[in-house]
Amino acid sequence: MAHRKNLFGGISHATLGVALAASIPGTAVAQTANPQAPEEEAPAPESNEPAIVVTGFRQALQTAVNLKKEQSGIVEAFSAEDIGKLPDVSIAETLGRLPGLAVQRIDGRAQSLSIRGLGPDYSTSLLNGREVVSSGDNRAVEYDQYPSELINQGVIYKTPYAGLIGQGLAGTVDLRTIRPLSNNDRIIAISARAEVNEQGSLNPDIRGYGYRATATYVDQFADDTLGLAMGLSYQSSPSQVERFRAWGYPDDAGFTVLGGMKPFAKSVLLDRIGAFTTLEWQPSAEWNSSLDVFYADYKEKQPQRGIEFPFNPGWGAGTTISANSGGAFPDSVTFSGVQPVVRNDFDRKDTTTFAAGWNTKYENDDVILSADIAYSMSDRRLQQIESYSGLSYAANPAAPSDVITATRTASGFPYSFTNRINYSDTNLIQLTDPRGWGGDIAQAGFINDTETKDELWSGKLEAVGKIDNGFVDKLVVGIAYQDRTKSRDITQNFLSLRGPSAFVAQGAVTRLPIPQDALLPSVSSLSFLGFGPQVAYNPFDLLNDGTYIRTSVESSSLPFPGDWVVNEKVWTGYARADIKTMLGSMELTGNVGVQAVFTDQSSSGFNSPGGVGSVQTPVSEGEEYSNLLPSVSLNLALNDEMKLRFGAARTLARPRMDQLNASQNASVSNSPLLPLNTIFSGSGGNPRLRPYLADGIDLSYEWYFGGEGYLSVATYYKQLKDFVNPNASVTRDFAYLVPSLTAAQSQAFIATGSNTTGFVSGPDNTAEGHIFGIEASLALPLRSVTPALEGLGFQTSVSYTDSKLTITDRQTAATFTATVPGLSKWVVNSTVYFEKSGFEARVSHRYRSSYLAEFIGISASRDFRQTFSESIFDAQIGYRFGEESTFDGLAFSLQALNLTNEPFRNFADNNPANVIDYESYGRTFLLGASYRF
Numbered sequence: 001m002a003h004r005k006n007l008f009g010g011i012s013h014a015t016l017g018v019a020l021a022a023s024i025p026g027t028a029v030a031q032t033a034n035p036q037a038p039e040e041e042a043p044a045p046e047s048n049e050p051a052i053v054v055t056g057f058r059q060a061l062q063t064a065v066n067l068k069k070e071q072s073g074i075v076e077a078f079s080a081e082d083i084g085k086l087p088d089v090s091i092a093e094t095l096g097r098l099p100g101l102a103v104q105r106i107d108g109r110a111q112s113l114s115i116r117g118l119g120p121d122y123s124t125s126l127l128n129g130r131e132v133v134s135s136g137d138n139r140a141v142e143y144d145q146y147p148s149e150l151i152n153q154g155v156i157y158k159t160p161y162a163g164l165i166g167q168g169l170a171g172t173v174d175l176r177t178i179r180p181l182s183n184n185d186r187i188i189a190i191s192a193r194a195e196v197n198e199q200g201s202l203n204p205d206i207r208g209y210g211y212r213a214t215a216t217y218v219d220q221f222a223d224d225t226l227g228l229a230m231g232l233s234y235q236s237s238p239s240q241v242e243r244f245r246a247w248g249y250p251d252d253a254g255f256t257v258l259g260g261m262k263p264f265a266k267s268v269l270l271d272r273i274g275a276f277t278t279l280e281w282q283p284s285a286e287w288n289s290s291l292d293v294f295y296a297d298y299k300e301k302q303p304q305r306g307i308e309f310p311f312n313p314g315w316g317a318g319t320t321i322s323a324n325s326g327g328a329f330p331d332s333v334t335f336s337g338v339q340p341v342v343r344n345d346f347d348r349k350d351t352t353t354f355a356a357g358w359n360t361k362y363e364n365d366d367v368i369l370s371a372d373i374a375y376s377m378s379d380r381r382l383q384q385i386e387s388y389s390g391l392s393y394a395a396n397p398a399a400p401s402d403v404i405t406a407t408r409t410a411s412g413f414p415y416s417f418t419n420r421i422n423y424s425d426t427n428l429i430q431l432t433d434p435r436g437w438g439g440d441i442a443q444a445g446f447i448n449d450t451e452t453k454d455e456l457w458s459g460k461l462e463a464v465g466k467i468d469n470g471f472v473d474k475l476v477v478g479i480a481y482q483d484r485t486k487s488r489d490i491t492q493n494f495l496s497l498r499g500p501s502a503f504v505a506q507g508a509v510t511r512l513p514i515p516q517d518a519l520l521p522s523v524s525s526l527s528f529l530g531f532g533p534q535v536a537y538n539p540f541d542l543l544n545d546g547t548y549i550r551t552s553v554e555s556s557s558l559p560f561p562g563d564w565v566v567n568e569k570v571w572t573g574y575a576r577a578d579i580k581t582m583l584g585s586m587e588l589t590g591n592v593g594v595q596a597v598f599t600d601q602s603s604s605g606f607n608s609p610g611g612v613g614s615v616q617t618p619v620s621e622g623e624e625y626s627n628l629l630p631s632v633s634l635n636l637a638l639n640d641e642m643k644l645r646f647g648a649a650r651t652l653a654r655p656r657m658d659q660l661n662a663s664q665n666a667s668v669s670n671s672p673l674l675p676l677n678t679i680f681s682g683s684g685g686n687p688r689l690r691p692y693l694a695d696g697i698d699l700s701y702e703w704y705f706g707g708e709g710y711l712s713v714a715t716y717y718k719q720l721k722d723f724v725n726p727n728a729s730v731t732r733d734f735a736y737l738v739p740s741l742t743a744a745q746s747q748a749f750i751a752t753g754s755n756t757t758g759f760v761s762g763p764d765n766t767a768e769g770h771i772f773g774i775e776a777s778l779a780l781p782l783r784s785v786t787p788a789l790e791g792l793g794f795q796t797s798v799s800y801t802d803s804k805l806t807i808t809d810r811q812t813a814a815t816f817t818a819t820v821p822g823l824s825k826w827v828v829n830s831t832v833y834f835e836k837s838g839f840e841a842r843v844s845h846r847y848r849s850s851y852l853a854e855f856i857g858i859s860a861s862r863d864f865r866q867t868f869s870e871s872i873f874d875a876q877i878g879y880r881f882g883e884e885s886t887f888d889g890l891a892f893s894l895q896a897l898n899l900t901n902e903p904f905r906n907f908a909d910n911n912p913a914n915v916i917d918y919e920s921y922g923r924t925f926l927l928g929a930s931y932r933f
Contacts, residue, residue, distance in 0.1 A: 056880055057842060058781075058835050061795075062708050065779065069704050072590050072635045074647050074714070076101065076156040091151060091175065092143040098156060099712075099777050099797035102827045102848045105870075105904050107268045107302075108239040108921035111142060112822075114851075115156065116716075116773055117801040118170035119822030122653045122692065126174040127355050128292050130374040131166035133454035135351045137488060138656045141173075145296050145353045145378070147233035147274035149191065149214040152178045158716075159647035159698050160631050162576040162593025165460060165480045167629075169653035169694050177292065180218050180227025181280045186933075187218040193893075193928030197921075199240040203303045204520045204536060206267035210237040212928075227280040234273050241266040242528045243306075244413050244918040248908065252314035256329040258406050258415065259315055264306035264343070265525035272298035289360040295353070302347040305525040305536055307423060309340045309404065310435065318395050322403070329913065331408045338402040339395040341434045342423055344387045346539050351380040368464035376456045384448040387495070387539035390434025391421070393442070393510040400428065414915040416530045423534035424522035431497060431547070432511040438494055441551055442508040445495030445539060450562075456484040473580035476593070480572040486657050490562040493550040495543070502551040518542055528920070561606040561616060561663040564685070568654070571598040583636065590634040597627045597652070603687035605663030607736060617736065621662045621687040627652055641705060647698040652691040655724050659763040661685030666737060670744045672752045679748045680734035680758030690765050693721040706784035708793065712777040723767035725807045725818075729759040767818070769805035791836030799827040821864055824848040840878040840893070847871045853906055865906040865916055873899040889933060895926040 063079045076098040092110040096103030103110035112120040120140030125132055127146075134141045153176040160167040192213045201208035212235040220227045247260035274296040282288045310317035311333075323334040357374035392399030402421040409416055423429055433443045462478035496502035499509035520536040542548045576593030602622030631649035638644055664684025672679060700714035735756040741749055749755075777797045782789035802825065805818045826849040833842035849869045878893035904919040 056835055056840050057833055058708060058791075058793075061779065065704065065708055065710055068702065068710065068712075069643070072645075073157060073161055073633050074159040074645055074698050074700055076158065078154050080152050091146050091148050091154070094148060095143070095154070095156065095173065097829045097831075097844065097846055099829065100158070100773070100775050100799045100827065101156065102822075102824055102846075102851075104822070104851075104853055105921070107241055107266065108898075108919075108924075109144065111144060112140060113143070113173070114822040114824070115168075115171035115173075116158070116799075117771065117803060117820070117823040119820075121656055122169040124166045124168035124172045124653075126166060126172060127294060127376075128176055128357060129174060130355070130357050130372070130376070130458060131456060131482065132355050132376045133353075133378045133456050133484070133486070135353060135378040135380045135452070135454070137450075137452055137658055139654065144270065144272070145274075145298060145351060146175060147214070147235065147272065147296065149212075149216075149233045150177060150231045150274055150276050150294075151175050159633055159696075160629075160649050160651055161591050161633060162574040162595050162629075162631055163462065163476060163478055165458075165572055166482070167651055169651050169692050177231070177276050177278055177294070178216070178218055178229040179280060179290075180229040180278055181220060181224065181282055181288075183218050183220070183227075184224075186220070187216065188933040189216045189930065190214065191928060191930035193926050195237060195924060195926040197238065197240050197924050199242070199920075199922035201238070201267060202240045202242065202265040202523070202525065203267040203305060204523060205303050205538060206238055206269045206301065208238060208240070210235070210269075212237065225282050227278075227282075229276075229278040229280075231276045232273075233275070235270065237270045237272075239268045239270075239924075240922055241268070241304075242413075242920040243304075244415070244529065244915070246414075246914070246916050247310075247312075247315075248916075249911075249914045250312050250314055253312070253321055255324065255327065257312055257321070257324075257333050259312035260308070260310045260317065261415075262306065262308040262343070263526055263529055264304040264345070265523070265528075266302060266304035269301045270298060271300075272296060274298075286362055286364055287360070288363075290358070292355075292357045292359075294355040297352050299351075300347070300349040302349075303538070304345045304347075305343065305523055305534060307340045307342050307526060307531070307534060309338060311335045311338070311404075311406070318397065323405075329408075332405060334403065334405040336401070336403050337397070338404050338419075339391055339399070339434060340402065342389045342429050342534055344389070344535070344537055344539050346385050346387075348383045348540075349380065351378065353378045366466055368462075368466070370460075370462045370464075372458075372460040374456075374458045376454075376458075378452075378454045380452045382448070382450045382452070384450075385445065385495075385539045385543065386447070387431075387445040387537075387542065388434055388437075388443070389429050389431050389514065389535065391428060392434065393432045394436030395434060413529060413918050413920075418530060419532075422532060424532070426514055426519070426535055429535050430511050430513050431542075438496075440504060441494050441502050442496050442504055442510045443494045443551075444497050444512075445542075445548060447493050447495060447543070447550070449491045449493075451489045452487070454484070454486040456482060458482045468580075471579065471581045472577050473589075474578040476574075476576040476578065478574050480574075482568070482570045482572075484570075485565065485567045487565040488563060488658070493552060495548040496551050498546055498549055502549065512547070515542070515545065515547055518545070518547070561608050561665070564603060564605040564658070564661040564663055566603045566657050566660045566687075567601070569600040572596070579634070586639075587637045588634060589637075590632070592632040594631070595629040597629060598624075599626070599654075599691075600624045601660065601687065603660045603662040603685070605661050605685070607663065608665045619662050619664075623688040623690075625690060627691065627693070641703055643702045643704075645698070645700040645702070648696065650693065650695050652693050654691050655689040655763065659685055659724060659726060660687050660689055662687045664732065664760055664762070666734060666758075668734075668737060668741065668745050669748065670742075671748050673758075676731070676755065676757060676759060677752050678734075678755045678758045679745060679752060680737065680756065681760070682732065682734070682758065683761040684732070686730055686760075686763045689724060689763060690722050692723050692765075694718040694771075695721070706781050708779060708781040709784055710777070710779050712775070714775040714777075716773050716775075718771045720767075720769045720771065720805065722765040723769065723805060723807075724763050725766045726763045728762065728764035728766050728807075729809070730762055730764045731757050732760045734758050766809075767805055767807040769803060771801065771803035773799065773801045775799050792834045794830065794832045796830040797828065801825055801827075821852045824851040824869075838880045838882050840880060841876070843873065843875045845871065845873050865908060866910070868905040868907070868912065870902050870904065871900070872902045875899055889931050891930050893926075893928045893930075895928070897924040897926070899923060 060079045104112045125141040155174045157172040196209045214233045216231045218229045245262045276294045280290040319335045319337045322336040324330040325332040355376040359372040361370040404419045460480040465475045497509040500507045518537045518541045522533040523536045574595040604620040606616035634646045636644045666682040669679045696718035698716040702712045704710045779795045781793040828847040831844045876895045880891040881887040
């Protein structure tokens with residue numbers, strides 16, 4: 001019998017989308033691009049209408065439409081309005097407005113990207129055609145590291161071609177900087193913007209306003225044979241988050257209650273500097289050589305203050321329910337004897353990203369020869385500190401306690417509260433272990449210190465023969481090599497108060513006043529829930545001045561050791577034929593080819609026999625395998641305005657890095673365990689994982705009109721193979737434990753026939769399924785309807801995805817279906833715009849239906865919950881001075897983001913009433929000016 005359950009651990013499933021062209025202020029979209037010349041713009045379509053000069057958003061849209069019409073592969077694309085004018089906070093905001101794409105907001109910013117319903121683990125990111133590494137723990141790129149002002153164009157390949165190295169299962173995102181010799185003139189552009197959030201500052205150590213500044217320089221020298229492009233961007237951007245988080249909703253009191261909660265007021269300050277340089281040399285018509293360098297350094301500070309409340313008596317909270325309004329889920333419940341944990345937590349993230357690549361190309365009438373080498377690196381340190389204070393040590397029943405009434409609300413945050421204790425009174429609230437979480441240790445806090453480093457070396461050689469025999473236009477062969485190493489080191493410590501020992505039995509200090517010089521002004525951090533002020537301080541100050549002492553623990557919250565190194569060496573050979581022929585009066589273009597991919601992957605980590613705290617033994621394992629990836633793309637021009645496109649390909653995505661971890665924890669039984677008749681079991685990663693595979697077909701019909709307009713309808717189907725089930729059971733050899741067996745374990749071991757094999761709970765390729773989608777897009781300049789509406793237009797896109805994933809349990813042979821992280825059945829993106837005589841205005845909207853969202857959980861682990869649907873509106877107005885003005889080149893803009901203050905919400909137990917997270921980000925306003933010399 002099939003069972004349905006959520007898959008918490010990275011199972012994803014490809015989606016099908018319906019692509020309607022979408023846009024954000026400052027971007028435009030397309031749906032096709034040319035693999036042979038990705039940086040070139042297609043010529044404008046022919047038209048009998050009078051020539052109309054357009055600028056700004058309409059110019060970007062027209063560029064995108066031309067790309068869509070003239071190129072062969074099925075893609076999405078965006079283009080900047082002007083040099084240095086892609087005005088989103090992150091590239092993810094821009095990508096999230098394209099057909100079939102959606103983003104998840106993290107701390108109010110769009111950060112992780114889903115393509116056709118598959119989460120960020122299943123797509124690949126390129127910079128100028130070269131794969132780049134990630135600053136996160138896995139492969140998914142955190143787009144905050146790329147300043148949007150430095151990106152001139154982007155293409156998202158939905159169907160691959162032989163020669164697209166590093167292609168993803170769902171799609172491939174290629175971000176592009178400026179090509180200096182593609183511009184005819186010197187360009188100097190500067191811009192600046194100020195931003196403010198309506199919530200001001202929720203914490204005293206983070207300001208409530210921010211600013212951004214960008215400068216771009218492009219020039220040509222030596223009779224236009226040498227080109228230089230440089231860009232520099234600085235951003236200091238705050239965001240504010242009011243967050244309610246529930247522990248859960250038990251019913252062991254005879255009715256459903258809020259079991260506990262951990263609400264916070266969180267402030268985030270992102271300070272980022274980014275720079276790029278491109279040097280391009282073309283000494284003759286045959287030779288071209290370019291060097292690209294990109295650098296970004298960003299620091300993020302995240303103080304969050306709140307109070308953690310245990311409520312449910314059945315969970316050992318020590319409370320009593322003194323009143324309730326009745327019913328199966330009472331609207332009002334009063335808890336007495338509440339002993340909360342007052343939290344002053346702080347995260348610090350420092351990230352450096354670097355990418356460099358050199359490309360040279362020779363072309364004559366017969367051949368094109370090219371070589372490319374590149375290096376990409378990211379180094380991130382993440383420190384997460386928790387600091388506890390409260391009314392007593394270990395919830396002493398004789399100490400003061402609070403009486404709290406929780407009342408369910410009809411709108412907004414799911415609860416409002418009343419209470420009696422003043423949490424800003426430092427005579428009552430002191431540093432301690434309020435709930436006795438440390439056990440034998442007086443734990444007044446906790447710290448995770450994680451460093452993640454990712455390095456990638458790559459090289460590529462390609463030869464193109466120009467055939468032009470009436471059917472095959474070019475023959476292409478190439479070879480590429482990638483060597484990637486990613487490592488993660490995590491150190492975890494309990495934080496105890498200074499004294500003779502951290503252990504209670506050895507005289508540990510269990511309660512200490514907050515040092516006066518560390519105190520900040522008290523904050524009403526939870527006023528959005530009805531609570532008064534609380535004490536505030538920076539916990540890093542307590543760590544630095546010796547108030548806190550570190551007590552070592554190893555992976556206290558992780559299922560197995562969290563330190564690992566993963567290395568991948570990948571050789572890719574490919575061959576492709578580019579097609580250009582006529583079928584009657586219709587032109588047929590496209591390509592057919594194959595990639596052969598050879599992978600040697602290995603991982604090192606630690607075996608931890610006996611569980612947490614035992615001696616760790618280094619371990620290393622790996623696997624070698626190969627894959628063939630055939631592909632075909634065909635583009636039939638039905639007439640000058642209508643095109644029919646077809647694509648078919650096999651694609652792959654490599655497993656998550658943390659799932660390739662060779663580490664494991666082990667346990668040994670005193671009696672044999674079935675079904676393997678073994679005494680050994682454990683949990684861990686799987687360094688022998690194979691890639692996710694998908695065999696897909698795509699079909700798209702497109703009609704172009706009016707220069708800026710088009711209508712597109714597309715459908716696709718993907719058969720999914722070798723999908724990773726993160727909660728599978730895989731067999732591993734536990735021979736290393738035999739010398740350490742006890743007498744009872746040795747006797748049981750002999751009874752099994754000395755079987756050293758056991759099941760390990762971890763990831764395996766035991767899932768398969770399919771994904772189907774429909775995408776529809778419309779870009780309509782209303783002057784196509786009547787000239788009186790010149791300058792007015794709209795775009796819209798709708799994507800629908802249906803999918804199914806079936807997982808097989810190796811121990812029981814049972815099957816079940818899974819909910820895939822990141823999959824929204826419906827995604828809608830729309831923009832209404834007006835531009836005329838320098839005036840610009842537009843309103844954008846994006847909608848996505850409910851999906852399974854990924855979060856950073858305890859100790860930097862993963863967590864998943866089902867979200868509510870969300871609908872987000874943004875708007876922008878501006879004015880651009882024209883050539884006839886003294887201020888030609890000057891433009892002003894005013895933006896408003898998240899106009900309706902749309903919250904981010906998720907729930908548990910498949911019950912929308914059981915809200916776990918409710919986050920409010922407020923509206924953000926940006927005022928900017930730009931000038932192009």
